[in-house]
Amino acid sequence: MNMSIDPAETPQVVTVSEGFYVRQAVDNIAWIDLGGFAVAVDALEHAELEDEVFEAIASTIGETPVRYMLNTHTHYDHVALNAAFRRRYGAEVIDNRSGGIPAEGRWFEGRRRRAQMIPLGGCHTAEDCIVWIPEDKALFTGDLFGWGLIPTTRPLDASLAQRLTDAYERMIAFDAVTVIPGHGPLCTTAELRRWVEYFGWLRRRCAELCATGAGDEVSKRLILRLEPHGEIVRELSPPEDMLAWWRFVQWKHENSLSKVLQAVRRERLGAQR
Numbered sequence: 001m002n003m004s005i006d007p008a009e010t011p012q013v014v015t016v017s018e019g020f021y022v023r024q025a026v027d028n029i030a031w032i033d034l035g036g037f038a039v040a041v042d043a044l045e046h047a048e049l050e051d052e053v054f055e056a057i058a059s060t061i062g063e064t065p066v067r068y069m070l071n072t073h074t075h076y077d078h079v080a081l082n083a084a085f086r087r088r089y090g091a092e093v094i095d096n097r098s099g100g101i102p103a104e105g106r107w108f109e110g111r112r113r114r115a116q117m118i119p120l121g122g123c124h125t126a127e128d129c130i131v132w133i134p135e136d137k138a139l140f141t142g143d144l145f146g147w148g149l150i151p152t153t154r155p156l157d158a159s160l161a162q163r164l165t166d167a168y169e170r171m172i173a174f175d176a177v178t179v180i181p182g183h184g185p186l187c188t189t190a191e192l193r194r195w196v197e198y199f200g201w202l203r204r205r206c207a208e209l210c211a212t213g214a215g216d217e218v219s220k221r222l223i224l225r226l227e228p229h230g231e232i233v234r235e236l237s238p239p240e241d242m243l244a245w246w247r248f249v250q251w252k253h254e255n256s257l258s259k260v261l262q263a264v265r266r267e268r269l270g271a272q273r
């Protein structure tokens, strides 16, 4: 990935395999011909993309009806085209807001391939689901993977950190060849593994540096803004191999560091191993 070009600025339809397409942009939408019918995953933020999306679907899978629209979760930037899919195809919109998806997942089976929608809540939202396409070894993570983001808006604490680690362990276990995040470029299982390492490194290093009194000259009031001359911020610059991660250097690393630092300072993370 070339750092100087933001790959999400120019939407493009990526072919995962025959009959399986992702419109990769800031918000991702996918449609997959299961054989006889198709499912779509996530419905974007902007309803005005309706015509463009339906044209892209028609030009790739023709008249194959999109019978289901799977929402990984129901944040506003994943649901805008739900109504359009209902109107155009009579699609059934499926999410886990009511907790109705069984723990072992719900299967959608066509003649050609299958999709499994699996609840993995408690990190980004209570209703998070991932979607697994076994025939293509492709995994939709929704917003659980955010190219360096700690995918939660609640303050980080030990139990949330554990839930995140467990969720990543489950996603990594699929050994997906193609990983499709809710936003930005597609990636692979290697990036999921790298994020777990990064998260552990941030927690460990923040704890070590705070224990030595580093950054104590930085007023706690300023932690959120990551006072630019803080010793900790200087110590924990973005890892070399993650510099090209989507929008990582621009703001995600700083955001993650801030979340971890706050949790460590407030002793919410417990002992670091």
Ligand SMILES: [Zn+2]
Pocket: 073, 075, 124, 143
């Ligand atoms: Zn979200």
